[in-house]
Amino acid sequence: MTARTNVLLLGLAALIVAAPLVLNPSAPFGGTDDAASELVAASHPDYRRWTTPLWEPPGKEVESLLFALQAAIGAGVLGYVIGRRSK
């Protein structure tokens, strides 16, 4: 497949992800994982959460730092392999 096809496919993927922001700008865009936890709490109010995380990132900023770090590690490794000249 050509470079043009690749650009087209990536563009399409970006469009799919960006479209909701335009189509549905007032939505809260909360995480589905948290939504599921809320549904559990709502449908089973007597369920007691019996453990909590050992450590939680103090605040949204540190959390986004660690998410960015995770993506950066992955992208760095992937980019190294793809960009490496094959011998």
Next chain:
Amino acid sequence: MHIMEGFLPAGHALAWTLVSAPFVVVGARRLRRVVAERPEARLQLAAAGGFTFVLSALKLPSVTGSCSHPTGTSLGAMMFGPPVMAVMGTMVLLFQALLLAHGGLTTLGANVFSMAVAGPWVAWAVWRAADRLGLPMAVGIFLSALLGDLATYGVTSAQLALAFPDAVSGFGGAFVKFAGIFAVTQAPLAVAEGLVTVVVMNALAARGQHPMVGVKA
């Protein structure tokens, strides 16, 4: 697809841990064998792991007005077979459970089963079926990543429905409710993951890091 820490009853948490553990052990053995037999495959393994790291860190907006993340485990399942991805997926989930409070240690077994076992196995089965049907390679890669991603979220919905059945409609009703949160949001994101996976597979193939087509599980 992350079930948060403490959001599975202890019995369920233990059961999923016991179910997932053998997959991770077998995967670790397989991983060691791949590295021993073909040291040059280490780069491809790193690429497969890196891809999962990136994709599962990205929480993407969806048409439902909520955000969810792709899994990225299908690429490695196609390249190395599903067992290896049980190990890679577990590494990602551990990172997120320990550093991000996303997912958890007691729910690790359940999350490993959905993202690192069920997703890769479905992806691999779809990949093999597409190959057998003679579909073009890009179509097979796309469908594999798409369905592997969706399968992960389907399994999460089932796990939650098993633990928290609806008071009236039981497992079925609860499954529909959880799948309503996960699957609908995930559908467009799974398509995006499919497209990106095709591009990355192309890039790897073009660099001589060619995936092993039709690798045995």
